[in-house]
Amino acid sequence: xxxxxxxISALITLSLSSQTTHIGKITVDxxxxxxxxxxxxxxxxxxxxxxxxxxxxxxxxxxxxxxxHPTNLQTALLLIGLKPxxxxxxQGDTAQPKGDxxxxxxxxWEEGKQKRYRGEKLVWNKKEEKPLxxxxxxxxxxxxxxxxxxxxxxxxxxxxxYRDPIAIINNPLPSGTDDTILFSNKKILPSPGKExxxxxxxxxx
Numbered sequence: 001x002x003x004x005x006x007x008i009s010a011l012i013t014l015s016l017s018s019q020t021t022h023i024g025k026i027t028v029d030x031x032x033x034x035x036x037x038x039x040x041x042x043x044x045x046x047x048x049x050x051x052x053x054x055x056x057x058x059x060x061x062x063x064x065x066x067x068x069h070p071t072n073l074q075t076a077l078l079l080i081g082l083k084p085x086x087x088x089x090x091q092g093d094t095a096q097p098k099g100d101x102x103x104x105x106x107x108x109w110e111e112g113k114q115k116r117y118r119g120e121k122l123v124w125n126k127k128e129e130k131p132l133x134x135x136x137x138x139x140x141x142x143x144x145x146x147x148x149x150x151x152x153x154x155x156x157x158x159x160x161x162y163r164d165p166i167a168i169i170n171n172p173l174p175s176g177t178d179d180t181i182l183f184s185n186k187k188i189l190p191s192p193g194k195e196x197x198x199x200x201x202x203x204x205x
Contacts, residue, residue, distance in 0.1 A: 023079075024072040033080040033202035037073075039066035039106075041194040043184045049091075049162035051104070051119055052198065057156025063122050063184050064106070064196065070142065070152035074168055077102075077139055080202050084141025088165035092177050097163060097170040101136035101203040104159070104169070108196040117188060119198075123161055124185040125175055131185050132161075132175065136203050140170045169200075 019031040026037045039052060042065040053062035054070065074084075085098030104119030120132035142152035143165055151166040152158060160167035163176040175182060 021079075023076050025068050026072055026076045028076050028079055030080065034199060035073075035076045035080060036197055036199045037066060037068045039064045039068075039196050039198045041108075041189055041192050041196060044189045044192055045184055045186045047180070047183055048123065049164070049179055049182070050157055050160050050167070051123060052159040054156035054158065057158070063161075063189070064198065066158070066198070070156070070158055070168060071150055073158060074141060074150075074152065077168070077200070082139045082202055084139050084168075086140050086143070086165070088140060088163055088170065091162060091164050092179060093163050093165070094177050097138040097140045097172055097176075099139040099141060102139055102169065103201045103203060104137055105199040105201070106196050107199065108190060108194055110190055110194075115190075119159070120171075122185050122189055124183045124187070125181055126183055127175075127178075127181040131188075132171075132173065132182075135171075135173055137169050138172050139168070140165070142166055142168050 021028045026035055028035050042062050048061050048063050050062040052064045055065050055067055082100040087098035106119055107116045120135055123132045145151055148154050152168050155166055157167045159169040161171045161182045162179045163170050
């Protein structure tokens with residue numbers, strides 16, 4: 001954590017004039033408390049446990065995939081003033097995830113028009129036969145293992161629809177405790193491989 005704190009201090013110093021900086025492929029908008037980065041559609045159909053994983057993560061159950069490093073993402077979220085809270089001990093934990101709230105957007109171009117959806121709308125609740133309702137996701141932050149290090153980096157999991165203490169951002173809704181009901185929303189999603197932009201915004205307190 002000391003290394004991350006030093007990196008944040010250095011980035012703030014470098015960014016005072018423009019209020020924008022980059023951490024790897026992540027654009028950090030300090031003024032508007034927002035970050036963005038490239039991703040792609042990974043699954044148009046099928047049961048999912050994640051909204052977003054890395055390309056070395058659990059692609060068999062993730063709506064989107066990205067090449068960014070989870071370590072950079074957690075640093076970027078800290079840089080825009082967010083604080084992680086944890087609160088989860090295992091996948092599907094019924095305990096409420098803790099941490100600052102964020103709104104997630106996903107954008108792409110299709111037939112010359114820009115499509116923009118809240119991240120939760122890309123997930124279909126089969127039990128209720130409708131997309132997830134609008135919500136504020138929770139920045140729980142990933143965990144650090146004494147042997148394996150920063151676990152989100154090792155496993156590639158980033159945004160969990162099925163609660164996961166290793167993920168950086170988690171689903172606070174009751175659906176986050178059930179791994180049998182959430183699917184990619186094929187009514188909205190374009191074909192796999194489609195390039196998209198993910199935007200994560202800090203919720204105003």
